[in-house]
Amino acid sequence: MANGVYILANDVVLDQLIALINSIEQNIGKHLPICVVPYDDNTERARTATQRYPQVQWFDDAAILTKWETFATQIWQAHPTALEAWAQRGVNGVNRMGMHRRFCCFDGPFDRFIYLDADILAMNSFDQLFDSLDDHDFVTYDFQYKDLSHVYDVTAANLTQVFEGDRLETEIFCAGLYASKKGVFTDKILADLLAHLQAGEASILYYHGPDQAILNYMVMKSGIKAANLARVLPTEKRTGCCVTSPHFEERNHILFDHQKQLTYLHYIGVGSHFFQRLCAGENILLPYRDLFLHYRYLYEAEQPQFVGQPVDYMQLKLSNRQRLSQSVGQLVTAFKKAIFLRPVSP
Numbered sequence: 001m002a003n004g005v006y007i008l009a010n011d012v013v014l015d016q017l018i019a020l021i022n023s024i025e026q027n028i029g030k031h032l033p034i035c036v037v038p039y040d041d042n043t044e045r046a047r048t049a050t051q052r053y054p055q056v057q058w059f060d061d062a063a064i065l066t067k068w069e070t071f072a073t074q075i076w077q078a079h080p081t082a083l084e085a086w087a088q089r090g091v092n093g094v095n096r097m098g099m100h101r102r103f104c105c106f107d108g109p110f111d112r113f114i115y116l117d118a119d120i121l122a123m124n125s126f127d128q129l130f131d132s133l134d135d136h137d138f139v140t141y142d143f144q145y146k147d148l149s150h151v152y153d154v155t156a157a158n159l160t161q162v163f164e165g166d167r168l169e170t171e172i173f174c175a176g177l178y179a180s181k182k183g184v185f186t187d188k189i190l191a192d193l194l195a196h197l198q199a200g201e202a203s204i205l206y207y208h209g210p211d212q213a214i215l216n217y218m219v220m221k222s223g224i225k226a227a228n229l230a231r232v233l234p235t236e237k238r239t240g241c242c243v244t245s246p247h248f249e250e251r252n253h254i255l256f257d258h259q260k261q262l263t264y265l266h267y268i269g270v271g272s273h274f275f276q277r278l279c280a281g282e283n284i285l286l287p288y289r290d291l292f293l294h295y296r297y298l299y300e301a302e303q304p305q306f307v308g309q310p311v312d313y314m315q316l317k318l319s320n321r322q323r324l325s326q327s328v329g330q331l332v333t334a335f336k337k338a339i340f341l342r343p344v345s346p
Contacts, residue, residue, distance in 0.1 A: 003130055004110035005032055006059070008102050010039040013118040013272045014046050015279045019296040021053055023121040026298065027254065032126070035059050035108060039098035052299075057109075064107045071190060072100035075205070075214060078198040082207035099211035102175065106185050117176040119270065121295055123255050123262040129179040132227060137184045138219050141229040141263060142241055144174035149206070151216045156204040163204075163220060171220055173228055175212040176266055177241075189222050196221060236260075243267045243287045253294050267292070274313045283310045 005024065009017040017036070024032060036050065037059045050056045059065075076082050076094050086095040094100070105115050112133050114126055132139040144151065151172045152159055159168070197205075197217070205213040219226050230238055239257035240248070241264055248255040248262065255262045267275075270286055278284045279296065283306035286292065297303045 002110070003032070003112050004108075004114075005034045005126075006037055006102070006105040006108060006110070006113055006115045007034060007118055008037045008039055008099070008115075009046055009118045010042045010098070011045045012039075012042065013275070014049060015275050015296055016118040016267075016272060017046055018049060019292055020116065020118055020120055020122065021050070021056065022298040023123070023295045025053075026295070027122050028125055030055055033057070033110070035105075035110070037101050037104055037108075038065075039101060059104055059108060061104070061107075064104050065101060067107070068100055068103040069094075069097060071103070071194065072097065072210070072214065074194055075197050075202055076207070076210065078194075078202040079205060079207060080203050082205075082210075085207065094210065095207070096210060100214070102211060103215070106180065106182065108182065111182050112179070113182070114179045115177065116264075117266070119267040119272070119275075120177060121265045121267075121291065123264055126179075126263070128229065128263065132229065133179055133181060135225070136227045137181055137224040138226040139179040139229065140173040140226070141177065142174040142266075143230050145170055145172050145228065145231070148172060150209055151206055151213055152204045153206050158200065159204045162201050167220065170231065171226070171228075172216050173219075174266075174268070175209075175215045176268060177264060178215075184224055185218060185222065193218060193221055239263065241266050243270060246287070248288070250288070250291060253291060255288070255291070265291070270313060271317075274316070279304055281305060281307055283308050284316065285310050285312045 007017060007020060021034060024034065032055065034053070034056045035058070036046070036056060043058070047058060050058075073094055082095075083093070086093075089095075102115055105113050112130055114129055116122075129139055129141065148154055148168055152163075152168070163171075201217075201221075205217065207213070230241075237260065239260045239262050241262060243265060245257075248257055248265075250256075255265055265288065267286070267288075274284055274286060275292070278286065278289070278293075281304045293303050
């Protein structure tokens with residue numbers, strides 16, 4: 001197949017997956033093939049829900065899934081602290097292993113592809129992304145380069161030895177959306193990358209965003225020709241993409257950034273559980289909530305009927321953190337009391 005879209009998903013992000021597929025149908029067309037990469041084995045409901053879309057298939061090549069999981073495991077085994085830090089949190093092995101399955105798109109059915117996280121809505125044609133692959137091997141469109149700390153460990157002593165400072169300031173990207181080509185990472189390239197990582201360069205990876213760190217390293221270290229449209233497009237043509245930007249204007253269920261139509265909207269930072277609760281009828285306020293609901297229920301008879309007073313999702317996030325902090329504080333207090341009251345041996 002020439003062009004297609006990959007989406008990483010399971011039943012946890014079912015509502016977001018359906019909204020994304022509907023937005024692609026509505027704003028790009030039903031002709032664009034879509035391949036869903038399973039995050040894990042929890043996909044029964046999502047597979048059933050996507051049967052209504054003839055352009056949707058699932059990625060079930062076990063050998064390729066295993067290849068990339070093995071690659072990710074070898075990388076994190078080379079990291080000096082990641083596995084230990086994850087184990088202390090109760091994680092057995094690589095944290096969020098399913099996120100690394102996005103790399104399967106480099107071995108999938110599409111010659112040229114766009115990868116999308118499920119927490120995205122398509123707002124415009126993807127032609128610009130596909131066309132950019134005429135001159136590049138890897139194309140992104142985001143502003144992650146403004147925040148290095150969510151890609152690499154900024155405290156790593158060898159960070160600027162691996163990549164020059166100007167590259168660190170300009171070349172990093174968000175792994176939520178990218179365009180690329182099948183086979184761009186050959187077995188030899190992957191072997192060379194792994195060798196460098198095992199020789200000490202794995203220490204620069206930001207293990208709280210494991211898949212994003214690896215993908216950035218792969219692109220930057222391999223030297224494939226990459227471009228970020230957020231940097232190369234003329235200022236008058238580029239748009240934002242992040243849900244935290246409050247100024248986007250909605251017209252007929254499409255967002256505009258100062259009169260320029262967005263390519264996509266990324267609900268980055270809004271946890272999937274908020275979308276689950278919203279679609280279950282909780283009156284949770286999210287940025288561009290009505291837009292999401294429009295696409296989620298595009299082919300449904302009606303949207304959820306909300307119960308109770310509206311509550312902003314940021315308040316709920318804060319409440320969760322406060323409860324966690326309170327629980328930790330209680331455990332520390334209990335520990336101190338136990339030590340203080342412990343009988344002293346004669």
